[in-house]
Amino acid sequence: xxxxxxxxxxxxxxxxxxxxxxxxxxxxxxxxxxxxxxxxxxxxxxxxxxxxxxxxxxxxxxxxxxxxxxxxxxxxxxxxxxxxxxxxxxxxxxxxxxxxxxxxxxxxxxxxxxxxxxxxxxxxxxxxxxxxxxxxxxxxxxxxxxxxxxxxxxxxxxxxxxxxxxxxxxxxxxxxxxxxxxxxxxxxxxxxxxxxx
Numbered sequence: 001x002x003x004x005x006x007x008x009x010x011x012x013x014x015x016x017x018x019x020x021x022x023x024x025x026x027x028x029x030x031x032x033x034x035x036x037x038x039x040x041x042x043x044x045x046x047x048x049x050x051x052x053x054x055x056x057x058x059x060x061x062x063x064x065x066x067x068x069x070x071x072x073x074x075x076x077x078x079x080x081x082x083x084x085x086x087x088x089x090x091x092x093x094x095x096x097x098x099x100x101x102x103x104x105x106x107x108x109x110x111x112x113x114x115x116x117x118x119x120x121x122x123x124x125x126x127x128x129x130x131x132x133x134x135x136x137x138x139x140x141x142x143x144x145x146x147x148x149x150x151x152x153x154x155x156x157x158x159x160x161x162x163x164x165x166x167x168x169x170x171x172x173x174x175x176x177x178x179x180x181x182x183x184x185x186x187x188x189x190x191x192x193x194x195x196x197x
Contacts (some may be wrong), residue, residue, distance in 0.1 A: 003130040004175065005123070008062060010130050011075055013123055016062035018079045020119045024086045024112075027099040033106035036098045040107075040114035040148055044194035049103050117144045122173050122196070129175075135166060145169055149192050157189045 001010045008016065048054060069075040090109065097109040121141040128135045142165050143153070149172050150157055158168050161182070170176035173196060178186065 001130050003126050005126055007059065009066070010127060011069070011072055012062045012066040013127060013130070014075055014079060015066035015069075016058070017119055017123050018075075018082050019061055019065055021086050021116055022082050023102055024099075024116075025089060027101065027112075028089050028093065028097075028109075030100060032098045033100050034098070036106050036108045036111065038101075038105040038107045038111075040111045040118075041151075041192060041194070043101070043105060043107065043111070043115050044196065046195040050195050114144055114148060117141050118148065118194075121145050122169070122175075125170065125173075125175060137166070137169075142166070142169060145173075149194065151190075151192060157191065160189060161185055 003010055003013045005013050005016075066075060069078060090113065093109055095110075098106055099109050099112055100106050101112060121137055122145065124137055124141075125135050128137075146158075146165060146168065147153055149168075158165060161168065163171065167176065171178050171182070172191065172193070
């Protein structure tokens with residue numbers, strides 16, 4: 001089935017989420033940088049990581065991974081095995097652990113994991129929509145993404161916009177259009193727009 005993340009199908013989008021989680025074992029096995037220099041917000045800066053050739057490679061990688069699976073059930077099983085392995089590895093790491101991303105960013109593991117929550121949460125919305133299901137986004141994941149976009153817990157901004165949390169996440173990540181009037185309100189509230197591939 002198609003998704004709003006053209007040209008990915010549902011299986012290819014799930015494969016993408018699996019791929020972005022699967023970077024972690026290699027990152028954790030590598031030597032830790034001496035200090036973190038990039039936050040989760042700075043990770044989403046508009047540079048070569050979102051260039052057309054990088055996006056094309058990201059799309060192809062997910063398509064290739066989906067094509068390697070024998071069925072949708074095999075892809076789902078692979079996803080479950082991957083996130084459970086990554087969860088175990090991350091739980092074993094000390095507080096303050098620094099990792100280097102595939103783009104060379106030295107980040108606290110906790111900050112990099114925020115970026116993975118963004119991937120899982122936002123693409124979870126895409127998958128639910130493509131499948132015609134109610135979003136299964138947890139409140140904790142929604143809070144992590146909201147706090148990243150608002151610079152911390154700020155339910156007042158959503159009240160001023162008149163949006164619920166789910167609608168805010170849809171609009172702030174480009175899943176739902178924003179009117180020119182809403183854009184002015186967003187600017188006044190200093191909401192962060194992340195560069196997303």
